[in-house]
Amino acid sequence: MTALPARSLSPESDRRRSPQEGERTDILLRLARFATSAPYAGVYLVQDADDEQGRSGSLLCRGLPVDAEVVVAQLARQVVLRGEPFELIRTVDRPDGEATFPRSFLGVPFSSQAPAIHGCLYVMDVVERRWTPEQRLALQDLATLTPQDLLAEVGEQERRALETVVRVLAKAVDNLPLGVTVTDLSGRIVYTNPAEARMHGYSVEEMIGMPASVLGPPEHRQTDPLKPEEALSWTRETVNVRKDGSRFEVRLWSDVVTDASGEPVGLVTCCEDVTDRRRTERRLLDVAMRDPLTGLPNRTLFYERLSNAIEKQRKNPLLRFAVLFLDLDRFKIVNDSLGHHVGDQLLRVVASRLLDCVRPGDTVARFGGDEFAILLENTGAGDTAIDVANRTLSALSQPVQLGGYEIVTSASVGVVQSATHMTEADYIWQAADMAMYRAKSAGPGRYEVFDREMHREAVSRLRLESDLRRGLETGQFRIDYQPIIELGSNAVVGFEALVRWDHPELGELHPNDFIAVAEETGLILKLGQWVLSQACREARSWEAQGDSPAPWVAVNLSVKQLGQRGLADRVREALRAADLPPRRLRLEITEASVMVGAEAATETLQELRALETPLVLDDFGTGLSSLRYLDRLPIAGVKIDRSLVEALRTDGRRAKLVEGVIRLARDAGLRVIAEGVSYAEELDELRRLGCDEAQGYLISPPLAAQAVQDFFAPSTRRQPANPAPLSSVLKNEDRAEPDDSARSTAGLAGELAPQHPVSQRLLPGHVPRAPTEDTIPFSVPE
Ligand code: C2E
Ligand code: CA
Ligand code: CA
16 A cells, blocks of 8 residues: 555645655556556545545646546545446536547545555546456556555666667667777776777677787787776777787777766777778878979978978977078970970979988978979078078089980079068068069079068068058048149149158158058058048138139049948048038049949949049059940049050050040040149140140149148238139140250249249149159168
8 A cells, every 4th residue: 555645646735745755656657557558647635534535635647637637536536435446438528518538537446544545546548448457457456556666666667678778779889880898997808899809800709808908009008907097088099909910090989987886997998990081081181282293292281391390499499490492493495495294304303303402301392383392490500591502503503304405404592591580381481482582583593591671571561551550540641632724724623632641760651652551451441531531621621713613622542442331421421521512522433443343333333423523533544444334434534544644745656545545535425634744745735635634743743731721721812912813823825835845744843833823822842752653662761
């Protein structure tokens, strides 16, 4: 008879039941279901021992629908009342006509003296079924089981289930393609699966009882039993030994086996034969890492070794290394005149000669084409690298007999000796490249060592980037404005904004010195935005002069800016903030920038056009494609490139082309602007060809913002008795005579200045830039 305390079965007191008691009930119900194969089992417990009718019972049956509970409780009470098993097979109809639980019910009474409890154990089903006599008996037996009996019963069931699990697992392990062994604490094998035995050339029987260490190579053999502190799980790749002594590569992973108290009792180890996989990997890697023609390491492998050398030096600065970059001189001639076959043979000869010049630990690599690289390790503080450079040059200078020809070859070599600051393989390679180019430009068969000066050149670029960032933050930029005149009236109608950088150490820098770096680093967006806003602000104070309307300002947009989302919004905002009408801004875009991001740019260009700010295609005529784009772009004008303007004077054939280009643009209804006008004859010719506007040193160099400002300032305007309107600038009669045309371009503006009131005021104290090359060489001060 069960000794379950009465309250333990009432659902309300579920929470207060000890887990053990709850477990007993659960076990009882599970067994009841198991014995009768009924989906539901439950207990009805009479709470008051004197309640013979069983009226105050409580029901415990998980998952029973609420409307069934009433019926089940009634049936259970019947059982208690009768004191004997009660069985029912019928449908209890609900008032709404739907059949409900239970269809089949079987209950048996139970009771005990101490503590005095009685009630009913029942099972039920939702379908009509008959309970077999065995099922009835089983339920009756269960009702008399003590909690101990219950636990013992379930223990037996679980043991049987566990045995099944073990059998299944053992079968699985036996059939695994992986080797599995279990060793005891003394390192002896107590279990092994067939795969493990097969892998090692033994039978399973042979292996049982064998020390597991026999499977490893003798040099790794460790006979000590497993110490608990060593009993950790691990994974490693190593070599194992077969019964016949042959070796193979394996991957092992091991885990501790513990007993119930957590004490290690042994080790289970899985073993995978990875020989084939590793061999394939190595072969693939080798193919990927070697130059097929010469068998030398390729660029990838070279870089890997170079990175290792850098790492070694980082740990120990005495472990210096050197890199040599060799480029054969005139290899192309051999290839082209004697054929690729001879060229290939020559490359193989070069490879073997280079190998003869280095020590075994060094790396000779081919980078493709006629480029070779050498990594010398442990060069010490001496001149090893230069010795090797000399050796390779002399080795390569020995004539080679190939296909009946005697070929004399040579190479240019760039040498980089490691230094502690060289922590990037890319940097070292660039350095070697730079030195090689120096060597090559000095003539064939030379080497050049990357030195401090080259280093400075390399870092100056890096420095420029960080300086740019700082310059933007601390306001080191300003804008010069170059006047643009209308050829019909000679009036200054606008100014082009040209950014300048007052570098704290390098002095005034022009865009060609830094725009490229700004583009690469993306800083151009910030810089461009600043130029745009600043130019709009400064242009706001330029006022109308006499008949001429207030001049506009032309701002150059970079490729990156044009590809930037929301550019039109930024432009609109700059105009609004400066209170400048859209028509007083021009945007100059280059044909390159339009072509780079053609699709994205077109969208942005349409947006810009909607602003009514004219777009001008800059550097026009430098790319052939521009003509094709003309009618597709929403532009208002083109700016003829300086090189074409120059051609008007110097290159009769191209002058014709310029003529054509101007005509084309005009036919397309575009305004034509000429830039870089330096000679009076250029200006005459442009006028004749119908060009609309011009800009250049002949007219004026770019001017400081203040100079432009002063001119427009009301006080300055009021000063002269007869203020000259801007439109009077460069009237035809003021133009330089043809004789002057051959003179320095800046000279003309300078000469105009004293006699022309406007020029005079436009150019106070301005020293025009010498009209030399466009590029101002970027130099680093010592
Ligand atoms: P660009 O737009 O073609 O500008 C004209 C360049 O030619 C200016 O050089 C100007 O000083 C120069 N120049 C003007 N007249 C003459 C002349 O008669 N002879 C000669 N040899 N040169 C003349 P700068 O200021 O060095 O600008 C170079 C380029 O930098 C500009 O070429 C423009 O593409 C770019 N740039 C200038 N400012 C900005 C800017 O704010 N943003 C962007 N993205 N680019 C700019
Ligand atoms: Ca421009
Ligand atoms: Ca230009």
